[in-house]
Amino acid sequence: MIPTDAAAHDKSRELLRVEELTKRYGPETAVAHVSFSVAAGEILGIVGPNGAGKTTLLEALVGLIAAEQGAAFWCGEELPPPRRKEALFYLPDGIWPYQDRFAIDVMTFFARVYKRTDAQTAATINAVGLTPVLGKRVHSLSKGYNRRLLLGLGLLTPHDVLVMDEPFDGFDIRQTRAIIDVIRREAARGRTFILAIHQLADAERACDRFLLLAGGKVRGIGTLGELRAKTALASGSLEEIFLALT
Amino acid sequence: MRSPEPYRAREAPLAPLLAKELAEIVCGRALWTMLLLVCPLIGYSFVQAVSLYGEASASAQQSPVLAASLSPLDGVLVPTFGAFYVAVTLLFPFVAIRVLGQEKESGALRLLVQLPHRSSTLILAKLAAVLAAWILVSIPAVSALAIWVMMGGHLAASETVNLLFGHLLYGLLVGAIALFAATIADSSATAAIVALAVTIGSWVLDFTLAGHSGLAAVVAQLSLTQALRPFEQGLLSAGLVLGVTSTIAGLSALASVWLPPGVPTQIKCTRSVPCALAILLALCLPTQIRQSVDVTEDRRNSFPAADQRLLATLRLPLIIKVNLVPEDPRYADLQRNVLAKLDRAMPNVSIVVVGSHRDAASQAVNDAYGEIEYSYGARSDINRSTSPREVLPLLYGLAGVQPPPPAPGDEYLGYPLVATADATLFWFVGGLPLLIAGAWWWSRRPPAKSLLTYRGAQS
Numbered sequence: 043m044i045p046t047d048a049a050a051h052d053k054s055r056e057l058l059r060v061e062e063l064t065k066r067y068g069p070e071t072a073v074a075h076v077s078f079s080v081a082a083g084e085i086l087g088i089v090g091p092n093g094a095g096k097t098t099l100l101e102a103l104v105g106l107i108a109a110e111q112g113a114a115f116w117c118g119e120e121l122p123p124p125r126r127k128e129a130l131f132y133l134p135d136g137i138w139p140y141q142d143r144f145a146i147d148v149m150t151f152f153a154r155v156y157k158r159t160d161a162q163t164a165a166t167i168n169a170v171g172l173t174p175v176l177g178k179r180v181h182s183l184s185k186g187y188n189r190r191l192l193l194g195l196g197l198l199t200p201h202d203v204l205v206m207d208e209p210f211d212g213f214d215i216r217q218t219r220a221i222i223d224v225i226r227r228e229a230a231r232g233r234t235f236i237l238a239i240h241q242l243a244d245a246e247r248a249c250d251r252f253l254l255l256a257g258g259k260v261r262g263i264g265t266l267g268e269l270r271a272k273t274a275l276a277s278g279s280l281e282e283i284f285l286a287l288t
Numbered sequence: 289m290r291s292p293e294p295y296r297a298r299e300a301p302l303a304p305l306l307a308k309e310l311a312e313i314v315c316g317r318a319l320w321t322m323l324l325l326v327c328p329l330i331g332y333s334f335v336q337a338v339s340l341y342g343e344a345s346a347s348a349q350q351s352p353v354l355a356a357s358l359s360p361l362d363g364v365l366v367p368t369f370g371a372f373y374v375a376v377t378l379l380f381p382f383v384a385i386r387v388l389g390q391e392k393e394s395g396a397l398r399l400l401v402q403l404p405h406r407s408s409t410l411i412l413a414k415l416a417a418v419l420a421a422w423i424l425v426s427i428p429a430v431s432a433l434a435i436w437v438m439m440g441g442h443l444a445a446s447e448t449v450n451l452l453f454g455h456l457l458y459g460l461l462v463g464a465i466a467l468f469a470a471t472i473a474d475s476s477a478t479a480a481i482v483a484l485a486v487t488i489g490s491w492v493l494d495f496t497l498a499g500h501s502g503l504a505a506v507v508a509q510l511s512l513t514q515a516l517r518p519f520e521q522g523l524l525s526a527g528l529v530l531g532v533t534s535t536i537a538g539l540s541a542l543a544s545v546w547l548p549p550g551v552p553t554q555i556k557c558t559r560s561v562p563c564a565l566a567i568l569l570a571l572c573l574p575t576q577i578r579q580s581v582d583v584t585e586d587r588r589n590s591f592p593a594a595d596q597r598l599l600a601t602l603r604l605p606l607i608i609k610v611n612l613v614p615e616d617p618r619y620a621d622l623q624r625n626v627l628a629k630l631d632r633a634m635p636n637v638s639i640v641v642v643g644s645h646r647d648a649a650s651q652a653v654n655d656a657y658g659e660i661e662y663s664y665g666a667r668s669d670i671n672r673s674t675s676p677r678e679v680l681p682l683l684y685g686l687a688g689v690q691p692p693p694p695a696p697g698d699e700y701l702g703y704p705l706v707a708t709a710d711a712t713l714f715w716f717v718g719g720l721p722l723l724i725a726g727a728w729w730w731s732r733r734p735p736a737k738s739l740l741t742y743r744g745a746q747s
Binding site: 101106124133138139142146147195 | 307
């Protein structure tokens with residue numbers, strides 16, 4: 043795995059703060075006044091059903107779609123949309139990057155752009171379990187291996203915050219656990235993850251904190267313990283908490 | 289406070305991006321399909337051109353005058369590259385659109401725009417890929433030139449390079465249009481419709497409005513095809529080169545503006561205005577910058593050298609009133625033989641077309657129709673000739689200078705070649721396509737070195 047500047051990361055310190063993010067499509071509000079923050083090395087799960095506004099929120103956050111309102115702050119300093127790609131790297135859902143190229147070519151391209159050594163690239167490939175399909179073209183990869191490829195690309199970037207849309211979609215339970223381990227190891231090195239997840243069980247396993255989103259609005263935010271306290275469900279699962287709050 | 293700038297644009301290496309763009313275009317079927325289609329198209333044109341040139345050369349063996357009219361530029365190069373022009377107009381947009389369309393459709397564009405490169409850098413890398421694609425698809429046409437030389441044919445370096453340069457500019461212009469279309473369109477299919485609407489539309493514009501006067505003539509000048517004409521005539525025009533390169537730059541700038549997905553449309557429109565104005569300005573450049581070089585071996589765009597030198601010394605304004613309509617064949621003769629050459633040779637020439645269609649219709653009773661009035665300084669004269677042999681002495685008379693003595697050895701003798709290129713069809717429909725298919729297969733192999741590198745590093 044690629045070592046990041048672990049010394050600079052401090053879990054207790056707020057790394058990124060989002061305020062009042064709002065995105066409308068005509069008369070319909072897809073994301074309404076969403077505010078949250080993440081600390082260094084934290085894994086924040088944006089949890090909600092399909093159509094809750096998770097993808098819109100992530101894409102507005104990273105500046106891939108224009109938001110009507112809202113701001114993002116990096117270590118307290120405003121980060122305008124054109125500069126967000128300097129701090130955040132987003133891995134969208136449902137993309138098959140460079141379908142006609144071999145998986146190894148796509149990994150090598152990112153490694154060369156971010157000046158990674160062969161050893162660092164090989165470690166990333168090994169960590170995400172991409173070795174068996176390096177010689178395959180991207181269009182012939184299974185959904186799970188395509189996910190691994192995307193995760194590998196994300197891990198090759200030097201960004202402090204990785205934003206991932208449905209990172210466990212296409213994995214079985216064992217693969218999901220393996221990928222969660224990869225993400226946890228990377229978070230332990232100080233990298234922050236914002237994950238949009240619709241499978242509540244996966245989210246509960248993977249994330250430190252949760253932002254519950256439904257109908258484009260924040261229904262709850264906090265650790266599992268905080269959410270349990272808020273809903274008075276002392277041993278409630280994330281699913282039960284979500285149902286209680288929405 | 290920690291900087292959120294791990295990789296600024298200036299630190300981002302360009303080489304991987306360029307390598308990726310080149311590999312992307314080579315991976316696509318569009319390039320190879322176009323190459324395979326271009327082979328027989330150019331081969332057939334080349335064989336036909338050589339055959340006609342050979343027949344004309346056979347007739348010219350007994351006639352030096354006929355031989356002097358045989359130039360490989362007109363006889364072989366322009367027809368052969370004419371087929372290439374058709375292929376570039378109709379097929380090259382599909383190749384150029386792929387450099388962006390594929391990334392848009394697969395979603396990879398959303399990764400690409402997050403890389404530490406500026407939008408303009410991304411577009412320039414894609415334009416470089418378009419240039420590389422043009423070089424590859426020009427291989428059949430260039431191979432035709434090589435065959436022509438091997439057959440004993442003559443190639444004048446300056447006019448050949450000039451023609452190739454003209455086609456390169458035309459190819460890049462089509463590529464830039466296609467790239468911009470791919471940037472604004474949601475899908476490759478829509479981009480293809482937009483790009484072909486421009487290229488084929490301008491083609492139609494060219495032949496429907498050709499020979500018309502007034503606004504129709506101005507509109508016809510905007511046709512993309514017009515960009516190639518001076519190069520085919522052996523002229524290297526500074527205004528045209530600057531106009532086309534500025535248009536390519538303007539379209540690339542527009543593509544850079546429209547590439548980032550997170551910018552509101554209103555802002556993109558505002559940022560597009562300067563680019564659009566620059567393109568409009570570029571379209572006007574060819575008419576404003578008149579400097580051009582006649583690169584032909586037979587100096588067809590110039591008077592004899594002695595006349596050129598003398599005409600360049602005539603500094604007073606020369607006003608030419610032409611009482612002909614532009615559609616009149618005599619006007620075309622006059623334009624080609626006299627007006628265009630005078631415009632290049634003299635520093636201050638104004639041409640006024642005063643002929644009307646009513647005059648042309650009643651020329652039997654209107655004696656003035658067909659007259660050409662030359663005014664130089666305070667003196668003027670009228671004649672009806674479209675030949676420089678009569679016009680130049682008239683001009684020298686008006687300027688009060690002695691005509692220069694004819695320089696011996698100035699004549700172009702022509703390059704007749706009695707030959708047939710039928711056998712070369714085997715190259716264009718057999719050998720070259722096989723080589724292309726082989727190169728296609730080779731380009732699709734997995735990168736063995738990289739696989740070994742990473743598998744080795746893990747073990």
